[in-house]
Amino acid sequence: MLDLNTTYTEKFVASGELAAYAEAHAHVLARCQAGEERYADSQGWLEVDEWAGPAVLDRTERLAAELRAIADTFVIIGVGGSNNSARAVIKALRPNGARIVYAGNTLSAHELNGVLAELEGHDVVIDCIAKNFETLEPGSSFRLLRQYLVGRYGKEEAARRIVCTGTIGSSLEELCRAEGYTFVPFATNVGGRYTALTEVHLLPLAVAGADIRALAAGAKRMQEQLRKTDGLENSAWRYACLRNILWDRGYRVELLGFFEPRFRWFSKWWEQLYAESEGKDGKGIFPAALECSEEMHSLGQYAQDGTHQLFETFIDLMEPGAGDSLVLGGTDVADAFGYLDGKDFWDINKASFNATRAAHAEVLPVLTLEIDRIDEERFGMLFYWFAFACYASGSLLGVNPFDQPGVETYKRLMFEALGK
Incomplete structure (x- = not known):
């Protein structure tokens, strides 16, 4: 109600x-x-099934299970619309899944050192969420955490632990193909702040143990x-x-x-x-x-x-x-x-x-x-x-x-x- x-x-x-x-x-x-033709490139969220239909939910739950099998900690690298929705649900419900750490939303060295400290003693997967892969905060955090994973696990194992959520055809997708990272498509016709019901947030929520089908x-x-x-x-x-x-x-x-x-x-x-x-x-x-x-x-x-x-x-x-x-x-x-x-x-x-x-x-x-x-x-x-x-x-x-x-x-x- x-x-x-x-x-x-x-x-x-x-x-x-x-x-x-x-x-x-x-x-x-x-x-x-x-819906309006003039906003067609921004209104994919109006139809929930377009980006949160059965096929997407199935795919997201499978990937989430694979990531939870190798990690107890999942780092969301994103700013604003790329992390707010998932964070709102996770902080409120505290689901019983992987531990979530937030990065990509600050340029403070003090805070980023704190993020690195939170990862010690845990098995880690990171998800860089960037629609155009040009925003400084997630881009710089992705480099920092990517290098952290390589230094800790080696390049091949680190690649298994890196997920990127970005636009199809973007430089981020090219990077994923070149380095063997898992690529998740960013909704093509939804702006960042309207992405609550897309894989941008469904994946972190599923990894955290939230019921994305109920959402x-x-x-x-x-x-x-x-x-x-x-x-x-x-x-x-x-x-x-x-x-x-x-x-x-x-x-x-x-x-x-x-x-x-x-x-x-x-x-x-x-x-x-x-x-x-x-x-x-x-x-x-x-x-x-x-x-x-x-x-x-x-x-x-x-x-x-x-x-x-x-x-x-x-x-x-x-x-x-x-x-x-x-x-x-x-x-x-x-x-x-x-x-x-x-x-x-x-x-x-x-x-x-x-x-x-x-x-x-x-x-x-x-x-x-x-x-x-x-x-x-x-x-x-x-x-x-x-x-x-x-x-x-x-x-x-x-x-x-x-x-x-x-x-x-x-x-x-x-x-x-x-x-x-």
């Missing part, structure tokens, strides 16, 4: 106004549901719902419409709030998706995460009493699952917390969420994305739901949701400084 609760936005956006806006822009929803099934379930449901019954469309109405009214920041830390790395994926998709042409709502209770006395204070330029979208976990119950014992000393005697931390945390949402809703619009539990299927639903909503929201905003021209500016200057 995944639903959008907009009760706490109605004092800011009347239901009639939302309905009128959605109706006036119904053609945008229809375009997004059908794909959840996404497909959401696809069928969002591409067939019209009007405000379509929850992702409702979210996109509300975001753009609030943008038109001067709201410039969206906080993705959550009281369950297992959404911490998911929020990083969400930040990239919306920042890179909508932040262009002098437009775009700034996406930021609010992790509660950790940040209640920082960003929570700002949300309550600061400049009213922001709105919030909370992710609310509706039902406790395994490990979600912990009852606090009765008072053992006079600690002034006797009112907590016998209470479950699930209920304490839920009371904190409800109080925070009610308090913030007095001064700013608050949306709530309600989800019944956290598992692979729900993550598949979340990835597809937010991706589709981002496509619709960016289209309403009048930007291309699939390009990223601003990223190229810093790359050009950096490469000039390094003598490329």
